[in-house]
Amino acid sequence: MDIWDIASYAAWIASGLILLWMVADAIKVNRDFDESLLMSSQEGIDELLEDPAAAGRPGREG
Template sequence: MDNWQLLEYAAWALSALLGLYMLFDTIKTNRAYSEDLLTSSREGEIDETLVIDPPHQGGHL
């Protein structure tokens, strides 16, 4: 087995890990938030509902 085959297997493994992480994150997000919130397109609706980083709201430190 040469270096290129090892690199190819490593790339496939990394791809599988990223795919599993994306699946896990999708399931976690769907359980945490309603479908209406996730599919809303009204600007500001998600920003008002989700406060991820409160110190940066309104410029306060």
């Protein structure tokens, strides 16, 4: 058992913890937030894309 063996086990454990954290966080988000909010992102919101005639209206993302 040298440093490389220890590193291997550490890598397995660290990977496992990271994955667990992400899964736990995703589950928590699913529980705490409404699905329609999570799904609410919209494509094509950009100042460049706005119709010049409608320029200046609020609501764009900064």
